[in-house]
Amino acid sequence: MSxxxxxxxxxxxxxxxxxxxxxxxxxLLLWPCLWxxxxxxxxxxxxxxxxxxxxxxxxxxxAGCVINDxxxxxxxxxxxxxxxxxxxxxxxxxxxxxxxxxxxIVMGFVLVLLxxxxxxxLSVVALLLAFCYPFMKRYTHLPQVVLGAAFGWSMPMxxxxxxxxxxxxxxxxxxxxxxxxVAYDTLYAMVDRDDDIKIGVKSTAIMFGQYDKAAVLLxxxxxxxxxxxxxxxxxxxxxxxVSLVVSAGFFGYQQWLIRHREKGACFVAxxxxxxxxxxxxxxxxxxxxxx
Numbered sequence: 001m002s003x004x005x006x007x008x009x010x011x012x013x014x015x016x017x018x019x020x021x022x023x024x025x026x027x028l029l030l031w032p033c034l035w036x037x038x039x040x041x042x043x044x045x046x047x048x049x050x051x052x053x054x055x056x057x058x059x060x061x062x063a064g065c066v067i068n069d070x071x072x073x074x075x076x077x078x079x080x081x082x083x084x085x086x087x088x089x090x091x092x093x094x095x096x097x098x099x100x101x102x103x104x105i106v107m108g109f110v111l112v113l114l115x116x117x118x119x120x121x122l123s124v125v126a127l128l129l130a131f132c133y134p135f136m137k138r139y140t141h142l143p144q145v146v147l148g149a150a151f152g153w154s155m156p157m158x159x160x161x162x163x164x165x166x167x168x169x170x171x172x173x174x175x176x177x178x179x180x181x182v183a184y185d186t187l188y189a190m191v192d193r194d195d196d197i198k199i200g201v202k203s204t205a206i207m208f209g210q211y212d213k214a215a216v217l218l219x220x221x222x223x224x225x226x227x228x229x230x231x232x233x234x235x236x237x238x239x240x241x242v243s244l245v246v247s248a249g250f251f252g253y254q255q256w257l258i259r260h261r262e263k264g265a266c267f268v269a270x271x272x273x274x275x276x277x278x279x280x281x282x283x284x285x286x287x288x289x290x291x
Contacts, residue, residue: 013091014100017069018062024271025065028184029151030057031277032177035284036155036170039234040162043288048114049161053154056111063104064130064150070097071134079195112157119161126153137196141207144189148181169230176226183219184273186212187258190266213258220251227280236287243283247276 019025033053037045069076069087073094076082086092092100105127112123129150136143152174159170182204189196189205190212196203208215224244231240254269 010092010096013086014096017066017086017092017097017100018104019065020062024274026058026061027274028181028277029061029154030054031274031281032152032173032180033057033154033158034281035177035277036158036173037162038281038284038288039169039173040159043285045162049158052111052114052161053158056108057154059104059108059111060126060130060154063101063108064133066097066101066104067131068134070094070101073097075199075201078199079192081192081195115157115161116164118164119157122153122157122160126150126157129153137201137203139202141202141204143202144182144185144204145178147185148178151181152177169233172226172230176223176230179219179226180223180273180276183216183223184270186216186219187254187266187270187273190258190261191263191270212261213255216258217251217255220254224248224251236284237291239286239290240283243279243286246279250276250279 015021037049037053041049069085072082073087076085076088082088087094087097108127109123112120129146133143133146133150136146140146155174155177156166156170159166186204186208189203192201193203193205195201197206204215205212224247227244228241230236231244250272254272257265257269257272
């Protein structure tokens with residue numbers, strides 16, 4: 001298939017492969033990136049940085065979805081939620097998927113070339129994490145940790161692009177996001193747990209077993225505590241702490257939703273995390289607006 005055909009001939013199915021119809025993953029990747037970008041820029045990020053990181057989030061999330069479906073092409077047909085994905089349904093060939101993945105990676109690399117060389121070097125780690133994550137569920141019950149590492153890697157890139165440094169506060173922010181990501185992706189994995197057990201796919205939802213709800217709650221609490229400590233160290237104003245209180249309310253709502261481990265409710269709880277990321281960002285941005 002030619003490059004022109006790859007871009008136009010099967011575009012509706014490529015959009016499905018990139019999950020353009022399901023933007024939740026883009027939002028969950030975008031909010032932590034904006035947390036870091038606003039903190040690193042002290043509330044005034046440049047237009048270049050906004051363009052590169054917002055575009056990069058979309059491109060890399062799309063690439064991650066494509067390589068995920070390529071890696072799971074022999075698994076997705078056995079899981080009710082994923083059995084109609086484009087590769088499994090025969091609407092996109094594995095070769096087309098790889099071509100699309102590499103095209104997206106090139107686009108992401110072109111974007112990062114607009115930044116300093118240190119950020120370009122960090123982008124290599126982002127690529128490795130994005131490529132490795134889909135295969136981790138075959139070897140470890142902790143693929144959600146790898147996802148968290150991948151989803152948060154835009155944070156050190158943002159700090160490096162703005163400040164050319166990787167301060168301690170950044171790594172605490174990274175750990176907070178890692179805990180949050182493992183929490184919400186465990187909710188996501190709870191939806192597929194029965195199918196995953198049957199086909200031998202691993203996840204934190206399976207590893208936590210009967211303690212899944214407690215584990216998610218603990219990770220949510222750790223996330224809020226670390227964010228509060230970061231706020232204290234940076235002398236963020238009260239509006240930031242209000243955002244954490246509201247986020248705690250959302251976490252409580254998620255715990256209520258999953259109380260019976262009903263699959264649909266677990267998925268709704270997963271989706272609800274978009275509001276957590278947005279509210280925390282509002283708290284950070286609000287601090288710089290009023291100060």
